[in-house]
Amino acid sequence: MPAKPQIIADPQTNRGTAFTVEERKRFGLMGRLPAAVETLEQQAARAYKQVCRLDDDLDKYIYLEQLHDRNETLYYKVIIDHIAELLPIIYDPTIGEAIKKWSADYRRSRAVYLSVDRVEDVRPTFEGLGLGPDDVDLLVVSDAEQILGIGDWGVNGTDISVGKLAVYTAAAGIDPSRVIAVNLDVGTDNEELLNDPDYLGNRHGRVRGERYDALVNEYLSVTSELYPRALLHFEDFGASNARRILVNNRDKYRIFNDDMQGTGAIVISAVIAGMKTNGTTFADQRLLVYGAGTAGTGMADQIHAGMVRAGLTPEQAKDRIWLIDRAGLVTDDMEGLPDYQAAYARSASEVADWERKDGAIGLLETVRRVRPTILIGTSTDHGAFTQDVIESLSEGCERPIVLPLSNPTEKIEAMPQDIIAWSKGQALVATGIPILPFDYEGTTFHIGQGNNSLLYPGLGLGTIVSGAPHVTDAMILAAAEAVASQVTSHELGASLLPPVDHLRASSATVAVAVVRQAIADGQCDMDPGDVVEAVRRAMWQPVYQDLES
Template identity: 35%
Template sequence: MKALHGKALLDDPAQNKSTAFTREERMRYGLQGLLPYSVADIKNQQQRVLGNLRGKRSDIEKYIFLNSLLERNQRLFYRTLIDYIEEIMPLVYTPTVGEACSEFAHIFRKPQGLYITPEDRGRVASLLANWPETDVRIIVVTDGERILGLGDLGANGMGIPIGKIALYVACAGIHPAHCMPVMLDVGTNNQELRNDPLYLGYPHARLAGQDYLSLVDEFVQAVRHKFPDALIQFEDFSSEHAFVLLDRYHKQVRCFNDDIQGTAAVTLAGVHASCRITHKQFADLKIMLLGTGSAATGIARLMLSAFQTAGLSEAVARARIAFVDREGLVVTARAKHKAHIQPFIQEQAPASFLEAIERLQPDVLIGATGAAGAFSEAVIHQMAQYQERPVIIALSNPTSHTECTAEQACRWSDGRAVFASGSPFPAVTMGEKIFHPAQGNNAYIFPGIGLGMLACRATLVTERMFLAAAEVLAAMVSPEEIERGAIYPTLPRVREVSQAIAIAVCHVAQQEGLATANLPDDLEAYVRTLMYEPDY
């Protein structure tokens, strides 16, 4: 890292320590007179940050404040995020990032990440060369077409890669210099955005067809050339493009789709852990998925593999998984089906959502719809009628789009539901008992996958890595957490979880012949040495 002096040092977020520069450092780097007299340590600075943060009136104001901290003092931002992750992660990512993306052009302060537009066709490699870091290992890329449950937000979707990179650093200790957020700004079909004079994106209708795919191809190939050790994480693409791109590249480059595979792994982990509460065998479960998009399909695919690993035949495993959409149970009698859910279509008579629950009596109900309130009181009642401890997993976020709240699931099931969600919810009190709903956040999975890939330099990301990650995450839910009704560990343990997942990824990569790094026998110690600890 280039040694900076004076004001240039204070203006560099990676090297700036602000009031924490010592007297000797102030003399050495020409900072005398540029800082107040007092020398503060990072803990003292944190208290000032927290005081300012907690004084903000709204979550979006807190998001803006935290983003400005990241832009001026990187180490203080990440140290505070790590130390106060339960309080700050919902502000840096879900649910607040949804509002931040919606307002992205209006709250824009300083550019972060790399933007690629159709006008850059033929010179994407030169754009990557403009990036200031030369050893990029993690790339999070979106095209902004399906941001959370909010839809097409165009270039405003850059808030998602920025947020995910923050979680890679905080949750798995990937050094910020190894990370790059990317926006494939191929336009937007959101006319309201295009009419907004403050919108910062490519102000045209979305690129489609071969023109779209060729630009993505150019990006992927440019990454392979410029950053050969990089892992590409596809994020918040439409279902159609998500599956096409994953199928196109997953056997060529280090890549995965977090909406398909990360969501699947965190959900599978929650289902595994729920068995410790319901006292059922995983192989005996029946799963019902509301929604037929990329997240729901990814869950079904990984669940199918997990059932087969547990000893079920493929036919029996498929029969344990059912899809429901706005028209009811997805069955062969209906005229049209999305190609990616064809293997899971039930050969049964049509049925409404409630009728499907009555007929199939699922043990686990998973929502991945983006439709607020889709798990109605009648739905929860119906689940509780057939299961003593119905497992309800409402994945959609932000909070305004969740299928039901923790309190609704708890009260409508008379306190019997085992509940988890994609967005955080507070504890629920019923009589003398307090229920602690767990958040099924992908931050439990993708940072550990990235850390493992960095450690072993595997040439590809495989399904077995996500199965292993789910098993590790489920096993790390403590007996105390299970007793509280939680099916995921508490967030302060997320770095511990990421380290364990990284080790599991290394083992899988070795077994599959994909690891290119020479790994030591003590993987735990080795992985720990790779984890960035922000401090002065």
Template identity: 35%
Template sequence: NSATTSSYNKGRGPRVKLRTTWSLRPCVSTCRWTHTKEKGKPLMLNPRTNKGMAFSLQERQILGIHGLLPPKVETQDLQAMRFQNNLKKMTDPLEKYIYLMGIQERNERLFYRVLMEDIEELMPIVYTPTVGLACTQYGHIFRRPKGLFISILDKGHIRSILDNWPETNVSAVVVTDGERILGLGDLGVYGMGIPVGKLCLYTACAGIRPEKCLPVVIDVGTDNETLLKDPLYMGLYQKRDRSQAYDDLIDEFMEAVVEKYGQDTLIQFEDFGNHNAFRFLRKYREKYCTFNDDIQGTASVALAGLLAAQRAVGKPITEHRVLFLGAGEAALGIANLIVMAMMEKGMTQAEARKKIWMFDKYGLLVNGRREEMDSNQEAFVHDSPGNVQSFLDAVNIIKPTAIIGVSGAGRLFTHDVLKAMGTLNERPIIFALSNPTNKAECTAEEAYTLTNGKCLFASGSPFGPVTMGDGRVFTPGQGNNAYIFPGVALAVILSGVRHISDTVFLEAAKALAEQLTDKELEEGRLYPPLSNIREVSVQMAVKLVEYVYAKGMAFRYPEPMDKKGFVRATVWNTNYDSFLPDTYDWPGVSYSPKSN
């Protein structure tokens, strides 16, 4: 049959012409075209290249997977519908998390397609609050490792561990040491769920290519006795190392990352303990391209909520008094960014700081308090305003226009506190930002009901719409860091920023607040709908790229003239890549999808 020519179509796509010189079964190993390094079964087992039943007939034949799949060729639309239908049948959030992570492990583009199409419903699954539960159960639901695990025992060999990561072009790293996971405390190596979840949102919310993202957990032990007694725990069975060896390990990690991936590689610190979070931010921010999301990202999203609220209240931010419940890294980050915003409006730093009060587990931060205070808190220590024995006393004496909960201690915005805020203010601002949901300072329903619908409310975890007795419906805003860090990361990566200034997060807050419409504000929202977060993040990135180039903070040249087009052109999408070239030729077979 050496002179035979045949056509094969049968309604399954473009006609394929095969001109044979010996056989219609050529060896794939002789293929001259190398679009992908993998062929056959390995290509289907790689989530980056797997398309499941969406491989076309021609791809199946050329790539050596014909017969390894059922004969039907499916569209991505049909695949997505199958997974969405399965998700709807599930009621347990942890079951949904495991199912979604399973999709990610098998077919990455389909995972992001499903996530992005229902981001408002699924973000609480892949991120807070469900990711917190997944972290506590990490060793019990473990299926396949994700990211890099670096332990204190690897000191001196971190670069070689990075070399084991298969991707060579990483632009963003999210790292945790697991000491302060959400409001759940020290989870050690189980904290890996957090950087994995964060980087999912890098891609889903801002279109950063997933292969450019690297999640890392630094395991130096854990002080969680429950984990140390758990036979399924997957980390080091030792108390957390707090010696100089810990600092040396982090130093080596930072140096290894920039040595391997470049000095403009973004390194996001996530869920470190308060003390380490602040000192590492001070230590590294002028040496590396780094930020701490718990300090700076939380600050930016909270400030954006305040900037949106001032439109409803009708008074500038300089006229607000803010009382924090909690005085840790989140509270201090928000407070310092509020001070920056007030100073931008003409106040001095000292005047702005006097507008901000903090209440922690020992009481109000005031001069002469017997309990030890962190040096980071000193800027917000004031003279005692009176006899303050409780948070309710602080509200009644200080008369704040806004209370912000970041304590992680649960329902401490009591009914009396909420009623007092409603009495003291025409439009009280109430932010219950602690995560996960059971750590929130109050629910949305409590806030709206006990202030008679007057409050401007935001939470860290999602709450559904609240219907008042008179029929009014309020849609609470979710002060989720996901509104900030993906857009900031996209702008930083694209513009080659070397050091991330706090002013970047101030500009991010303003860019987010500007995108809230008057109609959304009337509905009770302080943030745009999460369903629109991809567009929100892209627009924020455009604003930030313009800002960093204008301020001389960008190092990627030549500077793009059309910055909107530049940003949008880089955004990754979930469409499947084709494995077929325009023309294809190997000994004995010629193929052209354009031929009839």
């Protein structure tokens, strides 16, 4: 059969059975499509029925990606119409399974691939895209060292950048024609991949040190020069690189790391809602983080910033934060502490008389000594928040905020039903997994899910609309407060976080707050009265645009 005309082969222009008779004549499509001319709504209804006929989530993901490859507008129409149901399909957790099979199931390229072995190709690669300085709003880049909860997946991790951009578009209306997904292929230490004949990435161990930094620095330099208005989003880097890249570059470039800043900010949202419920402020909190990796320390950073904003000095705020990792409570006499943990290490002399087990100060002893008001779990240590831990926590704080955020379910620190029962209904709980409402002693408890998609799409949209040269802590906190503001009930059993059912409206609210904060920071000269309309206009909608001949 002859090749398809370009207009129907390109997913950004193809509209399938929605081409009118006149358009079919104009673009040489007569006889290429069934006679019926459908609306986008009719197409979306059929596509959704096709999704629903599939039982396996990975099969649903593959179907939707095939739709994405054929008709981008229809793909986003289906996702947006059913966002609460399909968000877990196009992103976490289903995308993790797709990433494992990415090389074997490779269909088409949706990204830019930059090799650590050819740093000199970074500039010509981007210049070859033919995009001008005003053509790109957002790039998402990953080196795939720490993909979700599944670790190092090399070039297979490309889909994490693609998936993140899909959420940006579905949730906040970032124009999909103005984004770029990027994979930094620095090799992999995953032996399964290195021994896989289908693997499509560099077949060597992960490169670190100067060569790694040269690739990252060239990427930052070239993209910020060619696309000066674009937000540079970093995703799923290893803990040490993630923090180092962010700290070293956030004042020079328009960058954002969702694992460190976004995850921390959504926790801030839950904490703010919890504080409204229990009548406290940031200055009243004592934080214990169980699991001191990228996510956990990022949460500590954000809560530290909230404490400082509430009037504490940086040192006073630091003194109210404790971290526990694999070796127990993090103290300054531990050898080889990474920078992100050392910042919060407790003095060894301070805890000299604390009880130890196998040489380590554990969670229960720390809870008894510290009497934290906030307990966060990012450890993937299933069952770590025991009945003894929660009961001890409740003795030291009337309404503690407890956030077991590890996922999936088999890795959560404690199920919320147990936390509520052990705290006699007083704990304020949010999780990293979806939880159905449940009853405890006559009260129905709604448990909010700490889903980053509640925050980062709106933060990204607000940053783009404002034109702010940097993503400041104040802008991130404004986003967190905007998420928390959407929780209107603080009665017993109420959720600490809003649902994702109305994510487009929620993201718009977050974006408006971010732009207004950028104006207050002096990073944006927009008239405050124009912000709501500017955000509305900036949100791409899945509709078929007029076609030019």
